[in-house]
Amino acid sequence: MATAKNERAWHKMIVGVDETVPLSSGKNVKGIYFDNAATTPALTSVLGAVTEYAPLYSSVHRGAGFKSTLSMDLMEETRERVLDFVDADRRRDTVVFTKNSTEAINLLAHTFAQTAPGKIALTTRMEHIANIISWKKYMQTECVNVDAQGRLDLDHLEALLVQHRGAIGIVTVTGASNVTGLINPLDKIAKLAHAHGALVHVDMAQLAPHSPVSMHTAQASADDHGEHIDFVTFTAHKMYAPFGVGALVGPRDYLLDATPLLAGGGAVRIASEDFTQWAGTPERFEAGTPNMMGIVALRAALGELRQLTFQGAHNHERDLGAYLFAQLAKIPELTLYGPAPSEAARVSLASFNLSGMHHHDIAHILATEFGVSVRSGFFCAHYYVQALLGISNAEMKALRDGSQDVAPGMVRVSLSFYNTEEEIDQLVAALQKIAANKEHYTALCSEVSKGLCGTL
Numbered sequence: 001m002a003t004a005k006n007e008r009a010w011h012k013m014i015v016g017v018d019e020t021v022p023l024s025s026g027k028n029v030k031g032i033y034f035d036n037a038a039t040t041p042a043l044t045s046v047l048g049a050v051t052e053y054a055p056l057y058s059s060v061h062r063g064a065g066f067k068s069t070l071s072m073d074l075m076e077e078t079r080e081r082v083l084d085f086v087d088a089d090r091r092r093d094t095v096v097f098t099k100n101s102t103e104a105i106n107l108l109a110h111t112f113a114q115t116a117p118g119k120i121a122l123t124t125r126m127e128h129i130a131n132i133i134s135w136k137k138y139m140q141t142e143c144v145n146v147d148a149q150g151r152l153d154l155d156h157l158e159a160l161l162v163q164h165r166g167a168i169g170i171v172t173v174t175g176a177s178n179v180t181g182l183i184n185p186l187d188k189i190a191k192l193a194h195a196h197g198a199l200v201h202v203d204m205a206q207l208a209p210h211s212p213v214s215m216h217t218a219q220a221s222a223d224d225h226g227e228h229i230d231f232v233t234f235t236a237h238k239m240y241a242p243f244g245v246g247a248l249v250g251p252r253d254y255l256l257d258a259t260p261l262l263a264g265g266g267a268v269r270i271a272s273e274d275f276t277q278w279a280g281t282p283e284r285f286e287a288g289t290p291n292m293m294g295i296v297a298l299r300a301a302l303g304e305l306r307q308l309t310f311q312g313a314h315n316h317e318r319d320l321g322a323y324l325f326a327q328l329a330k331i332p333e334l335t336l337y338g339p340a341p342s343e344a345a346r347v348s349l350a351s352f353n354l355s356g357m358h359h360h361d362i363a364h365i366l367a368t369e370f371g372v373s374v375r376s377g378f379f380c381a382h383y384y385v386q387a388l389l390g391i392s393n394a395e396m397k398a399l400r401d402g403s404q405d406v407a408p409g410m411v412r413v414s415l416s417f418y419n420t421e422e423e424i425d426q427l428v429a430a431l432q433k434i435a436a437n438k439e440h441y442t443a444l445c446s447e448v449s450k451g452l453c454g455t456l
Contacts (some may be wrong), residue, residue: 002316007420010313013304014240014418015042021371024444029371032423036238037178037206037349037414038375042297043240049300050243050293060290061266061283071292078299079282082247085302086204086232087214094255096248096282097290101205102130103261104233104248105172106137107285108201111258112170113138119169122160122198124152125383126177126184131203132383135172143383144173150180150338150388154188161196168198170230175207179381179388179412180338181321181346183207187217190227199254201231208234209416210317210347212309215249230254236294241301245294248285255281262287313417320415320424321348327428328352328413333435337388337410349414351379354431356438359409361445362431369444370430377409385409 002010011017021031033041053074058067060075079095082088088095098104109121121135124144135141142160145153152173161168171193176183190200204213215229231250236243260267260278264287269277278284308314322341328334333355338346354362363376378385386396389408399407413427434441 002312002319006311006313006316010308010311010316010418011420013043013045015044015047017041017418021367021373023371024368032372032419032426034372034374034413034415034419034423034427036209036416036419037379037412039237039242040209040240040416042242043301043304045304046241046243046297046300050297053293053296057292060292074299075290075292075295078295078302081299081302082249085213085306086208086234086249087216088249089216089228092251092253093215093249094252094282096255096285097295098246098248099244099291100237100246101128101203101233101235102134102246104235104246105130105201105203106134107261108231108233108248108250109134109138110261111255111285114258115254116169118167120164120167122157122168122171122193124157124173125387126150126152126179126182126381127172127174127383128178128203128205128380129382130380131172131174139169146384146387150177150182150384151344152182152184152189154185154192157189158192161192161198166197168193168196170199170201172201172203174203174205175213176210176347177338177381177384178206178349178379178414179351179384179410181206181349181414182338183211183345183347186229187227190229194227199230201233201250202229204232204234205238206347209239209305211314236298236301239298239301239305241294241297243291243294243297245291245298247298252281255285260284260287264288266290308417317348317415317417320419320421321346321350323421324348324413324415324424325350327424328431331428331431331435334431348416349412351410351412353410354435357434357442358406359411360407361442362411362434364445365434365441366427366430369441370426372427372430374427375412375414377407379410379412 020028022028056067056070058071060072082095083090121139121141123132123135125146144157147153173184173189193200233248235246267279267284267287269279325341328336335353337351359376363374366372366374391408
C-alpha cells in the first residue's frame with residue numbers, strides 16, 4: 001500500500017476532491033467519487049496548463065503569427081507525447097486526434113472497411129458497445145464469447161480465426177472491461193490474431209489510465225518479447241483531462257488512402273468543382289478547427305501519468321481494488337461479478353447487485369443519503385451485462401419494446417489513485433446499512449429515482 005506521504009500528494013493533484021455534496025437531509029458532506037471509469041476529475045496541473053495556454057489560444061495550420069505557430073507546435077508535440085505514452089513505433093505509426101474514444105473507433109472502422117474490403121471484424125461480448133456497433137455499421141462482424149465469470153474465451157477466438165481462415169481483417173478488443181475490470185491477455189490475443197493474418201485494435205479507454213501501455217510488446221513477460229498491437233484508441237476524459245479529446249494511433253499505411261469520416265477544412269490539400277484531393281495522414285482525418293484546449297490538457301495529463309507510474313500509483317490502485325473486492329465480498333446479500341483480483345488481473349473497479357433491491361435505487365440512495373457517487377445500469381456494455389446476468393435475447397427484446405418495465409443492470413464502483421481505504425470503508429458501511437434496512441431505504445427513493453428503473 002502507498003505511503004501516507006504519497007497519498008497526501010496524490011490527493012492534492014485532483015481538482016474538486018474536497019468538495020461537499022448535498023444530502024436529502026439538507027446536510028452537506030464531503031463527497032466520495034467512485035465513478036472514475038466513466039469520467040475522471042481533472043488534475044490540477046491539467047487545469048493549470050489550460051489556464052496558462054488560454055491567453056495564447058489561436059488557430060493552427062498556416063497561421064503565421066506567434067500564437068498560431070505556438071499552437072501548432074503544441075499540437076505536434078502532443079502527438080509525440082501520445083506516441084511515447086503508448087510506446088508506438090515512430091517509423092510506422094501516426095496519431096489522429098478525435099473527440100473521444102467513440103469517434104476514434106468509428107474512424108478506425110470507417111477507414112479499415114475501405115483498406116480491407118470484404119474482410120470480417122472480430123469483436124467480443126466484453127466490449128463497450130462503441131467497439132461493437134461501430135464495426136457492425138461498416139463491416140461483417142462476429143463476437144467472441146465470454147465464460148460464466150466474464151473472462152474472454154480464447155478458445156472461441158481461435159476457433160473463429162480458424163473457421164474464417166484468411167477472412168478476418170481485424171480483432172478488436174478492450175484492454176480492460178468497464179464492468180468487471182478484467183484485463184485481457186493482449187499478448188496472447190495479438191499472437192493468435194497475427195498468426196491468422198489479422199490485425200489487432202485495443203480499446204485502451206479503461207486500461208490506459210491505470211496501467212503502462214505498450215504497442216510494441218502488448219503485455220510481455222520478462223523472458224518474452226511479446227507481440228505488437230496495430231491500433232489503439234483512448235480518451236482523455238478518463239485520463240484526468242476532461243476537455244473533449246481522444247486519439248487513434250496506428251500505421252500510416254493503413255490510413256493513407258482512406259476517405260475521411262468527416263470532410264472539411266484541414267482535411268483537403270486542394271479542391272475544385274472537378275475534384276477533391278485529400279491531405280496526407282493524419283491531417284485528412286482532422287477536419288475543422290482542432291480542440292486545442294483538449295490537446296493541451298491531454299499533453300499535460302500524459303506527463304503526469306508517466307510520473308504516477310514511477311511513483312507507484314498503479315500498484316496503489318491495484319491494492320485498493322483488491323481491498324474493495326474483499327470488503328464487498330463480506331456482505332452476504334451482495335453478488336459480485338467476475339473473478340477476484342487474486343484470481344485474475346483487474347483494474348480497480350467492482351460491479352455488484354444487492355438482493356431485493358434495484359441497482360438504480362442503490363446508486364440513488366448512496367448519493368442522496370451518504371454522499372457516495374457510483375454508477376448503475378449496463379455501463380454501455382449491453383452484450384457483456386446480458387451475458388453476466390444471464391438475460392435472454394427475448395428479455396432484451398421485451399426491454400426494447402417496452403413490455404418489460406424494470407431494466408436489469410448492476411452497480412459499479414470504480415477507483416482511482418487518489419481514492420483511499422477510508423472511503424471504501426465508508427461505502428461498505430453504507431451498503432451494510434442499506435442491506436439491513438432495505439424497506440426503509442427503498443421507501444426513501446423519490447419518484448424520480450423509481451422512474452430510472454425503466455431506463456437503460
